[in-house]
Amino acid sequence: MSLTDRPATDLLRDLSARKISSVELVKAYAERIRRFDGQIKAFLHLDIDAALAKAREIDARRAAGQPMGKLGGLPVAIKDVLCTQGIRTTCASKILENFVPPYDATVVRKLKEADAVIIGKTNMDEFAMGGSTENSAYFKTTNPWDTSRVPGGSSGGAAACLAAGMAPLSIGTDTGGSIRQPAAFCGVTGLKPTYGRVSRYGLVAFASSLDQIGPLGHTAEDCALLLETIAGHDPRDSTSADLPVPQYTASLSQPLQGLKLGLVREHFGPGLDSEIEAAVREAVKDYQSLGATVKELSMPHSKYGIATYYIIAPSEASSNLARYDGVHYGYRTDEKAMLDELAAKQKQLESAQDAKKLAQLDTPLIRLYRKTRAEGFGPEVKRRIMLGTYTLSAGYYDAYYLKALKVRRLIRQDYDKAFEEVDFVVGPTTPSPAFKLGEKTDDPLAMYLEDLYTVTLNLAGLGGISVPCGFTKSGLPIGLQLQCRPFDEERLLQAAAMYQRATDWHTKRPSL
Amino acid sequence: MSLTRADVEKVSLLGRLLLSDAELDTMTTQLTRVVGYVEQLGEVNTDGIEPMAHAVEMHNVFRDDALAASLTRDAALANAPKRDSECYRVPAVLGE
Structure with missing residues (x-):
């Protein structure tokens, strides 16, 4: 197995034993990036020289025997939605094209402290809004298993760079499935932690009530390593949980005894691809042969997940994205052209x-905001700002937003x-495998419905993981989703590792 | 319910967006479909259910009232599209 096909934890053992060096590793991944990123387009920003300097x-x-951080020279790719001090952070949006953060996100700081080598910033749907990475304002990322297809999203670059052997570890974010769905589409392992497990600073x-940062890797063990590095309380994020962080890698090899899995009836309804259903049912059988018992159960409100999500998420987004005003940072419309246009309009109306x-007629300041945002945001971001503004506006707040918050509690109660x-809810990560580029771009609602199995977890604030569990006949990866109780990532990872010791789906790599 | 083009135009002002005629048309069609879809929540009985705004339902997280380092003014202004030595600059808000 070539260096760039190996799991990160395996590489780390060789780094620690000084069988390989961090410089060798960075060079190996840089070579893969040079050969394949023209085709995959996973990275928005690369600085191989800086990575090599850090590795050296x-x-x-x-070599000097000095203390070494947990990631000891492993390269890590970071989704371009986390602030990196001095490195452009665009969120794949034109409005942040020239934004250079004056500080590091807490997760980035922790990665640096753990001696990770940041290899690049990965492509995504603009502001993480989307499920295909086609909403990037810069370019589309392709799926390494079939480059005519999407890698999923919004963490599409994060999953694709792993699958293509261009990085061994990757940081993504998950608001409605944005780690788990691309992990499923690209045949890698991706974990969405319980809300509050990882700082959002x-x-x-x-x-904000749904966003969570999480790890992607080739194995549950890789995810365990990355999660124990980035998790924990942070005074700078008052919603981060003040709970101890288990050493997930330490307990990973313990198999779970008397494991009880729940199959949700509603997850196997119409719309589920038959090959995915077959692979998931086979995976459940694998668990049974490892001693698990399976119980069928109903989560009656899960069918309202998409509707609830597409009220709450856009509502919060419309409020959060108010900060892009062309004043504090980011893009601003051509002020003189805007003022001239406004003056001409005024003259015309006066005569x-x-x-x-x-x-x-807009005041100059209002028009500055409106033109800046009209030019800086892409269509999906505008759509969600519009939707959220509408559902929060006077007269509609109770009917939409407040109603959605109540259904959100019912969804959480279904989980409770x-x-x-049962210990875990198990089912498909996605209703269908990776779709063709351009297939759903004209139909926003069809794209939203793809999030069917993932959004309820974010609404409830719980943790979940997607692990590779097979392939379609045409060779596209399939993901198995396990969902857990709040802060039960330790056992979630054990359950995933148990499956990966019994199967080899996670060891498959695409041929590029 | 169906959104009118005038509704969409009004929302675009509230959301501080400026939409072209073509965008207003597309947006009206697309938002009508999405709003039509989310209205299925109307069939859920939510009598007596407390709204859940957040997964972590805590309130008032305090910290000690102690001085701590923060960004310098220059660092905070560094990304501003237009600034002077100490402020963000915007078009005149009040008349001459």
Whole structure:
């Protein structure tokens, strides 16, 4: 197996034993990037020279016998929605094209402290809004298993760079499935932690009550390593949980005894691809042969997940994205052209003596905001700002937003009830495998419906993981989703590792 | 319910967006479909259910009232599209 095909934890053992150096690793991934990123387009920003310099420094410290951080020279790719001090952070949006953060996100700081080598910033749907990475303002990322297909999203670059062997570890974010769905589409392992497990400080906000940062890797063990590095309380994020962080890698090899899995009836309804259903049912059988018992249960409100999500997430987004005003940072429209246009309009209305329209004419400041945002945001971001503004506006707040918050609690109660009976809820990560580029771009609602199995977890604030569990006949990866009780990532990872010791789906790599 | 083009135009002002005629048309069609879809929540009985705004339902997280380092003014202004030595600059808000 070539270096760039191996799991990160395996590489780390060789780094620690000084069988390989961090410089060698960075060079190997840089070579893969040089050969394949023209086709995959996973990275928005690369600085191989800086990565090599960092790797050299880490190698020197290791050679001198100095203390070494947990990631000891492993390269890590970071989704371009986390602030990196001095490195452009765009959120794949034109409005942040030239934004250079003055500070590091807490997760980035922790990665640096753990001696990770940041290899690049990965492509995504603009402001993490989307499920295909086609909403990037810069370019589309392709799926390494079939480059005519999407890698999923919004963490599409994060999953694709792993699958293509261009990085061994990757940081993504998940607001409605944005780690788990691309992990499923690209045949890698991706974990969405319980809300509050990982600090969101320095994460550019999309929907603050749903956003969570998490790891992607080839194995559950890789995810365990990355999660134990980035998790924990942070005084700078008051919603981060003040709970100890388990050493997930330490307990990973313990198999779980008397494991109880719940199959949700509603997850196997119409719309589920038959090959995915077959692979998931086979995976459940694998668990049974490892001693698990399976119980079928109902989560009656799960079918309202998408509707609830597409009220709450856009509502929060419309409020969060108010900060892009062309004043504090980011893009600003051509001010002179804007003022000239406004003056001309005013003159025209004055000579037409149209008092009504004249009174409605934007002030220069309002027009500055509106033009800046019209030019800086892409269509999906505009759509969600519009949707969220509408559902929060006077007269509609109770009917939409407040109603959605109540259904959100019912969704959470469905989970609470399920977890009285089972340890994990298990099912498909996605209803269908990776779709063709351009297939759903004209139909926003069809794209939203793809999030069917993932959004309820974010609404409830719980943790979940997607692990590879097979392939379609045409060779596209399939993901198995396990969902857990709040802060039960330790056992979630054990359950995933148990499956990966019994199967080899996670060892498959695409041929590029 | 169906959104009118005038509704969409009004929302675009509230959301501080400026939409072209073509965008207003597309947006009206697309938002009508999405709003039509989310209205299925109307069939859920939510009597007596407390709204859940957040997964972590805590309030008032305090910290000690102690001085701590923060960004310098220059660092905070560094990304501003237009600034002077100490402020963000915007078009005149009040008349001459």
